[in-house]
Amino acid sequence: MPLLPSPLRTEIGALLREAGRTILLPAFHDHRTGGVHRKQDGSPVTETDRRCQEFLHRHLRRCTPRFAFLGEEMEPAAQQQALRADTPCWCLDPLDGTSNFVAGIPCFAISLGLLHQGRAVAGWIYDPVADELFCPDDPPQPAPTAASPLAESVGFVDFKRLTPRLALRLLTHPIGSSQRNLGSCALEWAWLTRGRGRFLIHGGEQIWDYAAGLALARNSGCMVCDFSGADPLAGGRLASSILAARSEEELRALQQAVA
Numbered sequence: 001m002p003l004l005p006s007p008l009r010t011e012i013g014a015l016l017r018e019a020g021r022t023i024l025l026p027a028f029h030d031h032r033t034g035g036v037h038r039k040q041d042g043s044p045v046t047e048t049d050r051r052c053q054e055f056l057h058r059h060l061r062r063c064t065p066r067f068a069f070l071g072e073e074m075e076p077a078a079q080q081q082a083l084r085a086d087t088p089c090w091c092l093d094p095l096d097g098t099s100n101f102v103a104g105i106p107c108f109a110i111s112l113g114l115l116h117q118g119r120a121v122a123g124w125i126y127d128p129v130a131d132e133l134f135c136p137d138d139p140p141q142p143a144p145t146a147a148s149p150l151a152e153s154v155g156f157v158d159f160k161r162l163t164p165r166l167a168l169r170l171l172t173h174p175i176g177s178s179q180r181n182l183g184s185c186a187l188e189w190a191w192l193t194r195g196r197g198r199f200l201i202h203g204g205e206q207i208w209d210y211a212a213g214l215a216l217a218r219n220s221g222c223m224v225c226d227f228s229g230a231d232p233l234a235g236g237r238l239a240s241s242i243l244a245a246r247s248e249e250e251l252r253a254l255q256q257a258v259a
Contacts, residue, residue, distance in 0.1 A: 189213025
């Protein structure tokens with residue numbers, strides 16, 4: 001029996017759409033962020049982040065009362081406790097791309113992953129501006145053909161979280177013809193699964209940044225590991241470096257590039 005039956009997977013997607021339509025978009029269009037605060041790591045958080053998390057947590061608890069819950073806006077101790085739970089665990093970023101959201105840049109998303117027994121088993125990413133939902137029932141995408149070399153591709157690279165030495169190397173010896181950062185980890189994952197980018201390199205994503213994307217990427221046929229070649233979820237850690245590509249051969253090329 002699947003962990004989540006099809007009707008429930010559909011309901012989860014509808015919940016994300018509702019949160020985007022009733023919470024994120026009105027605040028974005030009316031410039032009502034509710035004030036911007038800085039967390040200990042320096043990242044921004046708004047009242048809209050918290051409202052969206054509270055809304056989704058409440059409804060997820062109703063749909064799946066025995067599942068644990070890990071949200072970005074929780075205290076670290078509570079996050080660790082949720083991650084160690086024996087039950088399946090929801091992992092939510094209620095507003096991925098908060099800096100874009102605050103700046104009026106229409107590039108942000110809701111990211112919801114489901115973790116179970118050390119694996120990312122399902123993921124939903126919702127882009128409320130484009131009204132586009134990426135979900136577990138999306139069909140796998142075909143791998144790129146040999147006629148389209150990696151050197152001519154577009155990929156996602158977050159230079160800010162790389163070491164200066166590695167960042168300089170990737171700038172002077174780029175992997176693809178264009179390397180960019182959207183300011184939303186979730187949308188980079190989502191776009192990768194649809195073939196809108198061929199690779200992803202990130203020096204340190206939090207688990208709520210990549211839980212949904214990891215599940216969606218692997219479901220779409222992508223290969224994913226951290227900079228050392230291990231699974232990003234190995235050891236129950238809250239953060240990991242990320243390498244993701246559309247094929248095993250291209251993942252090996254990324255590993256060589258960051259070695």
